[in-house]
Amino acid sequence: MTEITPEQEATIVMDGATLADTLRRMAHEIVHENTTLEDLALLGILRRGRPLADRLAGIIGELTGITPPVGSLATTLYRDDFRGGIGSPTSKGSTHFDFNVDGRTILLVDDVLAAGRTIRAAMDEVMDYGRPRRIQLACLIDRGGRELPIQADYLGHSMATVANEWVTARLMEIDGEDAVLLTRRETEAEGA
Numbered sequence: 001m002t003e004i005t006p007e008q009e010a011t012i013v014m015d016g017a018t019l020a021d022t023l024r025r026m027a028h029e030i031v032h033e034n035t036t037l038e039d040l041a042l043l044g045i046l047r048r049g050r051p052l053a054d055r056l057a058g059i060i061g062e063l064t065g066i067t068p069p070v071g072s073l074a075t076t077l078y079r080d081d082f083r084g085g086i087g088s089p090t091s092k093g094s095t096h097f098d099f100n101v102d103g104r105t106i107l108l109v110d111d112v113l114a115a116g117r118t119i120r121a122a123m124d125e126v127m128d129y130g131r132p133r134r135i136q137l138a139c140l141i142d143r144g145g146r147e148l149p150i151q152a153d154y155l156g157h158s159m160a161t162v163a164n165e166w167v168t169a170r171l172m173e174i175d176g177e178d179a180v181l182l183t184r185r186e187t188e189a190e191g192a
Contacts, residue, residue, distance in 0.1 A: 009184040013141070013167070014157065016178035022156040023052070026138055027059035029154050034105060039133065040068040041101070045075055045110040045122050046093040051173040052140060053109035071097020073108070078121035101130040111169035113139040113155075116148035141180055143167040 014022065034040050037060065044053030050072045061067030074095045108122050123135055138154035143161045161167060161182070170179045 009186075011182045011184075012179060013159065013182050014178075014180035016172075019140070019156075019178045019180065022140065023055050024059055026154045026156055027056050027063060030056065030107065030136075030138065031060055031063055033136075033153070036105075037064055037066040037068060039103065040105045040107060041097070041099050042068055042070045042107045042109055043073045043097060043122070043126065044070065045073050045108060045118060048111035048169050048171050048174060049073075049109045050093075051171050052111060052138075053107075054173075056107075056109060056138065068107075069097070069099045071095075071099065073122050073125055075118055075121035075125055078124045095125065101126055101132045103131075103133050105134050105136060106132040107136045107138055107154075109138045111140050111171075112167050113137075113142045113150070113152055114145045114167075116146050116150035119150045120148055140169055141167050 030040075031037070040060075042053040042057050044050030050070075053070045057068050057070045072093060072095060074093050106126055108119065108126070110118065110122075113119065119137060126132060126135060136153040137150070139152040140156040142152060142155055142158040143165075144159070145161065157180070159167070159182070164185045166183045166185070168181045168183060170177050170181065172178050
């Protein structure tokens with residue numbers, strides 16, 4: 001669990017109940033927009049995208065009787081900032097799915113959408129496995145700050161953040177609680 005230090009200020013954007021309601025709404029939208037659920041597969045971007053994908057697939061199954069398959073994507077090695085020598089990659093797990101992507105609708109699932117680089121990396125990785133009919137994107141939070149022209153097809157909540165603000169999704173499967181937090185870090189100018 002991420003700890004909040006004294007020089008940080010955190011605001012709860014979503015509590016557990018709101019997060020659950022948001023995922024249910026997103027699942028309804030996914031069902032409405034995908035008339036052939038037999039061709040739908042979800043790929044959760046590691047780390048927190050995978051449990052969100054599992055939850056969405058479960059809700060879709062409850063709503064329709066058809067539970068789409070779910071897999072995981074570890075996009076780290078596909079990120080352009082690491083390939084360009086900026087930073088060093090940290091593994092968050094490995095890519096794993098047991099379905100063919102050819103001809104399917106692939107729904108990428110992530111917790112927080114920001115610059116768009118992780119999503120671009122995810123699309124590159126999916127294309128290395130085959131040729132989907134289409135790729136969609138579901139994100140719990142869009143925090144703004146886009147560097148690439150990428151937007152979510154299914155979005156839980158949108159908010160504008162500034163440079164010293166960070167959005168963190170906490171999920172029961174990883175963090176022991178469901179919440180979305182906006183953390184504001186004090187800048188040096190503010191601390192002086």
